[in-house]
Amino acid sequence: MRGRSNPPATIRGVTLVWVVMIGLALCLLGFLYYINPKSIEPPPRVETLTDLSNLLIRWEKHASEDSAVALGKLAAQLDRAGELLEAADHARPPPAASPCPSCPSCPACPATTASLAGAAAGAGAGAASEAALLHALATAGVQCHAGPAELWGEPLVWGSVHRTPSAAECCAACAAHAAAAARGGLEEGVNSTACNTWVHCSDKARCGDKAGECWLKHQKAGEMQLPAQRGGAGSMWTSGVVYPGDAFLAPYDKKVSLTLTFEVGAVQVTLLPDLAPTSVRELRRLVALLGPGGHCTGCRLYRVEPHFLVQGVISHPGGYVATPRNPNPPQKKIMERGLVCWAGGMGGPDFFVNIVDNAGFGDSHLCWGKVDDMALLDKIVAMPQKPKAKQNDMTFLQHELQFNMTLA
Numbered sequence: 001m002r003g004r005s006n007p008p009a010t011i012r013g014v015t016l017v018w019v020v021m022i023g024l025a026l027c028l029l030g031f032l033y034y035i036n037p038k039s040i041e042p043p044p045r046v047e048t049l050t051d052l053s054n055l056l057i058r059w060e061k062h063a064s065e066d067s068a069v070a071l072g073k074l075a076a077q078l079d080r081a082g083e084l085l086e087a088a089d090h091a092r093p094p095p096a097a098s099p100c101p102s103c104p105s106c107p108a109c110p111a112t113t114a115s116l117a118g119a120a121a122g123a124g125a126g127a128a129s130e131a132a133l134l135h136a137l138a139t140a141g142v143q144c145h146a147g148p149a150e151l152w153g154e155p156l157v158w159g160s161v162h163r164t165p166s167a168a169e170c171c172a173a174c175a176a177h178a179a180a181a182a183r184g185g186l187e188e189g190v191n192s193t194a195c196n197t198w199v200h201c202s203d204k205a206r207c208g209d210k211a212g213e214c215w216l217k218h219q220k221a222g223e224m225q226l227p228a229q230r231g232g233a234g235s236m237w238t239s240g241v242v243y244p245g246d247a248f249l250a251p252y253d254k255k256v257s258l259t260l261t262f263e264v265g266a267v268q269v270t271l272l273p274d275l276a277p278t279s280v281r282e283l284r285r286l287v288a289l290l291g292p293g294g295h296c297t298g299c300r301l302y303r304v305e306p307h308f309l310v311q312g313v314i315s316h317p318g319g320y321v322a323t324p325r326n327p328n329p330p331q332k333k334i335m336e337r338g339l340v341c342w343a344g345g346m347g348g349p350d351f352f353v354n355i356v357d358n359a360g361f362g363d364s365h366l367c368w369g370k371v372d373d374m375a376l377l378d379k380i381v382a383m384p385q386k387p388k389a390k391q392n393d394m395t396f397l398q399h400e401l402q403f404n405m406t407l408a
Helices: 009-035 049-062 065-091 110-139 167-182 204-210 247-252 277-290 375-381
Strands: 154-157 197-201 214-218 237-241 257-262 265-271 300-305 309-313 339-342 350-354 367-370 396-402 404-407
Touching (some): 110 167, 167 197, 167 214, 247 277, 265 277, 277 367, 277 404, 300 375
Antiparallel strands (some): 197 214, 197 237, 257 265, 257 404, 265 367, 300 396, 339 350
8 A cells, every 4th residue: 555656657768768878878988998098089078968979979980880880879869868858848837937036935935925824724624624524424323433544454445446535435435335235235245344444545745646545444343443543643544443333332331421511610410321221322322423522512501490400402413312201211209409301201302400309290201310519500500590571481591501512
């Protein structure tokens, strides 16, 4: 998977001719001087092919008949090499005029500054676009687990004949290959080896003629590596892993500490898979979709009822946490202070946190988490509220509180 670009064939051929002709001329010069040193004048300074051709003509006058014929042929070949070089030079595009003739590459040159700024902006836009594509795939359920590295594995599709414009599309190609294998569309039907690892040459400047290569590979079970495990920071390659089905959730199976991060602080929620296994599974899936930082576009608290509850919603494109209320394990008869449950006797996405112990609902609500430190939620309950038309109306925060979610 390594290589470098070659110069055009015409230039290589002409250069080779030039080198060979000069070498022959120098060898012949030494030979002639050896057999008849007095018949040859000291050579003038030779700097160009024309100088060398003229020198050969001068030697031809003093050489024997056989040597003169050889020198004449050599001079003719040098003339031809010169013509080829001149033609190749004319074929090159003229250099662009520099707006800073005295120092065209100086950073102070306006054109250079603009070029560097444009390149930086382009690189930034490219990275943002790539991140958006990867996130779009995650929204569709394809986790790419991308990072700078060159992951190893059994090659299934060779990148030299398989290129994509972006790393995200290479990841999508791996997912499509795996889907094709699952439905029996490859050479060995459902027994075909499926792609689970992709490698893309993303750094165009460093990849050269390998830019865009998309290698589809397979890592054996038990030997799977993620880019971070390869330590490939600074690599020109971008790699990732596409797990079959929900296998990508395996790293989250044992994680039960869900952090809701607000501008005003953070709340730790301990997940309760024994009470709501399906809800916990979908919450873990959503956090995996959100990725590092856990930015959730529709996660917010909007309602507070003093001495009762704080209510919000968990919503993000591609992450749908609502689950059936039943069947689920039996719920607690008394909803304790700090217990986090789905609102309205439903399965989400709206939820509430009990501010006090509450026995009035019985076990009608599905509860999936528990907050032990309620200090921040107690402060949120006391935040400014919107005016109510009627005393019994719900109480809403004057300013809703957005939050992100991460899992540890």
